[in-house]
Amino acid sequence: MVRLAIARGHEVINLDALTYAACLENVASVADSPLYSFEQADIRDPDALARIFAAHAPEAVLHLAAESHVDRSIDGPGAFIETNITGTYNLLQAARSHWETQGRPESFRFHHVSTDEVFGSLGATGAFTEDTPYDPRSPYSASKAASDHLVRAWHETYGLPVLLTNCSNNYGPFHFPEKLVPVVILNALAGKPLPIYGNGANVRDWLYVEDHADALLCVLQGGQVGRSYNIGGESERTNLDLVRMICAILDEKRPGAQPYGDLIAFVADRPGHDARYAIDPTRIRDELAGGLCHAARGAGKNRSVVSR
Numbered sequence: 001m002v003r004l005a006i007a008r009g010h011e012v013i014n015l016d017a018l019t020y021a022a023c024l025e026n027v028a029s030v031a032d033s034p035l036y037s038f039e040q041a042d043i044r045d046p047d048a049l050a051r052i053f054a055a056h057a058p059e060a061v062l063h064l065a066a067e068s069h070v071d072r073s074i075d076g077p078g079a080f081i082e083t084n085i086t087g088t089y090n091l092l093q094a095a096r097s098h099w100e101t102q103g104r105p106e107s108f109r110f111h112h113v114s115t116d117e118v119f120g121s122l123g124a125t126g127a128f129t130e131d132t133p134y135d136p137r138s139p140y141s142a143s144k145a146a147s148d149h150l151v152r153a154w155h156e157t158y159g160l161p162v163l164l165t166n167c168s169n170n171y172g173p174f175h176f177p178e179k180l181v182p183v184v185i186l187n188a189l190a191g192k193p194l195p196i197y198g199n200g201a202n203v204r205d206w207l208y209v210e211d212h213a214d215a216l217l218c219v220l221q222g223g224q225v226g227r228s229y230n231i232g233g234e235s236e237r238t239n240l241d242l243v244r245m246i247c248a249i250l251d252e253k254r255p256g257a258q259p260y261g262d263l264i265a266f267v268a269d270r271p272g273h274d275a276r277y278a279i280d281p282t283r284i285r286d287e288l289a290g291g292l293c294h295a296a297r298g299a300g301k302n303r304s305v306v307s308r
Ligand SMILES: NC(=O)c1ccc[n+]([C@@H]2O[C@H](COP(=O)([O-])OP(=O)(O)OC[C@H]3O[C@@H](n4cnc5c(N)ncnc54)[C@H](O)[C@@H]3O)[C@@H](O)[C@H]2O)c1
Pocket: 015, 016, 017, 018, 019, 020, 021, 022, 023, 041, 042, 043, 044, 063, 064, 065, 066, 067, 068, 069, 083, 087, 113, 114, 115, 116, 144, 167, 168, 169, 170, 171, 176
């Protein structure tokens, strides 16, 4: 997101607590840009947020900071409550105070980035629309659902100009190695087992991360205030098919003594494991595809998991 926004000429203040999930090398290519500055701060710290808003007077907030790994939320939900709920509350309050001090400019935006996991689990057919009732089932998705509700409430109650997006599973460069796609690639190259939960039948809708960043900028610039937009890649795969696809690509690019697929190992399922997620991206396509949004025009499909 940071790299794309700077490439498009936007000034970016990157606020990050640098938790275990952060890596400043991921933004090394833009770190010397006059458009880039970095603030190490925790969204659980309201004083730090007040100082940063006063120092930089941002025209928009793109809120991606979160605890994001479902397995970690099962082992230790506390950090998810603190960062995703209380942290979002702090950021809303800091943004609101800044927006009111500036005379409530209509052009200000607070864009909250959320997940399709707030909608729960689908059966074999259908897809999540923006009107699908919330039904979170893990501590992670429940904390993100709570943050979505706070953002909507700050719009309805205080008039803060907010936008929300709910996206499907991202993949692509700089992916943190605890998530499925990099785990499979790294384990395969190291000759280690490729762990797949349950029978591998869980379905995810894979979205290339640069298409997601493109869609976020599109919504930030053209989305209707107070509205939410679902962002997906229209690229559904079972986990087993995804892992087999990665193995087939590695067999071609880095042939080993035996096919990488032989390393697949089914492990005990994750508690409350959602069966299927799928996004219906009709709203973003209908409302925003005529504008700046490359991904919403369907170009994102060309960069789907199939072609990479
Ligand atoms: N990756 C996906 O597939 C996916 C899918 C749907 C939604 N999302 C959402 O997109 C956003 C970004 O996801 P990601 O995969 O890049 O997450 P990530 O876990 O890889 O990175 C999160 C970032 O937030 C920072 N952070 C964490 N707690 C913080 C705090 N208290 N204060 C300040 N910074 C903090 C971390 O240091 C890290 O840089 C999250 O809000 C997530 O819920 C991600």
